[in-house]
Amino acid sequence: MNNVEIDMNNVPQHIAIIMDGNGRWATERGKERSFGHQAGVDTVRRITSECTRLGVKYLTLYTFSTENWNRPADEVAALMGLVLTSLEDEIFMKNNVRFRVIGDIGRLPAPVREKLQQTMDNTAGNSAMTMVVALSYSSRWEITEAVRTISRKVAEGTLQVDSISEEDVARHLTTNFMPDPDLLIRTGGELRVSNYLLWQIAYSELYFCDTYWPDFCEADLHKAIASYQGRQRRFGKTEEQVENDNNTPVTK
Ligand code: IPE
Numbered sequence: 693m694n695n696v697e698i699d700m701n702n703v704p705q706h707i708a709i710i711m712d713g714n715g716r717w718a719t720e721r722g723k724e725r726s727f728g729h730q731a732g733v734d735t736v737r738r739i740t741s742e743c744t745r746l747g748v749k750y751l752t753l754y755t756f757s758t759e760n761w762n763r764p765a766d767e768v769a770a771l772m773g774l775v776l777t778s779l780e781d782e783i784f785m786k787n788n789v790r791f792r793v794i795g796d797i798g799r800l801p802a803p804v805r806e807k808l809q810q811t812m813d814n815t816a817g818n819s820a821m822t823m824v825v826a827l828s829y830s831s832r833w834e835i836t837e838a839v840r841t842i843s844r845k846v847a848e849g850t851l852q853v854d855s856i857s858e859e860d861v862a863r864h865l866t867t868n869f870m871p872d873p874d875l876l877i878r879t880g881g882e883l884r885v886s887n888y889l890l891w892q893i894a895y896s897e898l899y900f901c902d903t904y905w906p907d908f909c910e911a912d913l914h915k916a917i918a919s920y921q922g923r924q925r926r927f928g929k930t931e932e933q934v935e936n937d938n939n940t941p942v943t944k
């Protein structure tokens with residue numbers, strides 16, 4: 693595949709990815725689905741390292757959804773095993789990447805929870821990029837949790853109903869430590885968001901490709917970024933307004 697040119701001055705600050713297609717990739721090769729998940733880990737490594745090279749600040753990877761708990765027990769066990777074995781501090785240190793996790797962590801097996809905590813602690817000082825893994829995550833779960841917490845504060849009298857703002861809602865989501873995604877990529881050919889970051893992608897640019905996650909390579913990432921760079925983000929304004937805003941010199 694030919695590599696497309698990307699503008700290094702306009703790289704998305706936050707890229708979110710729905711890494712889909714591992715199972716089909718493996719099935720097409722006559723292998724177990726878990727073989728596809730294993731291959732997907734290699735893709736995570738390559739794409740993480742390429743994102744740091746490009747200067748992306750946040751990479752949020754949909755790894756296991758709340759709904760994925762309904763998969764056959766052996767596939768769930770294989771995925772949990774992969775989380776345990778694939779979190780290698782060395783790789784995070786080499787790339788200066790901070791690791792974070794979002795999701796309903798309480799549902800994960802104890803050894804997985806411990807490993808996640810250890811990796812977060814060991815990489816907390818890294819600063820090139822934050823890699824966020826969404827594990828046992830779904831947006832509706834997250835929003836429901838936020839509603840519960842906010843309601844509790846209202847009941848206690850520490851938050852006034854009429855003062856609740858969009859910022860307050862965002863502050864109660866698990867993603868409160870990062871900006872919203874600029875670009876959302878979904879691999880594997882499906883045209884849906886499967887309960888991922890519903891609040892946060894309100895104004896993200898969406899990019900869908902047919903490539904199965906294990907085959908997604910640096911050139912595919914560049915293509916997605918080039919597509920993003922070819923779009924005008926208007927946030928409700930007109931084309932003319934956005935162009936004028938961009939041409940207005942910044943005054944101090
Ligand atoms: C994505 O690949 C990884 C997870 C959801 C854990 P899939 O396992 O959904 O792969 P397909 O969609 O069945 O090919």
Ligand code: IPE
Nearest residue numbers: 710711712754755756757886
């Ligand atoms: C979405 O993929 C979840 C992850 C990539 C972790 P799925 O394969 O579970 O999504 P659906 O069920 O096809 O929408």
Ligand code: MG
Nearest residue numbers: 712713714880
């Ligand atoms: Mg899938």
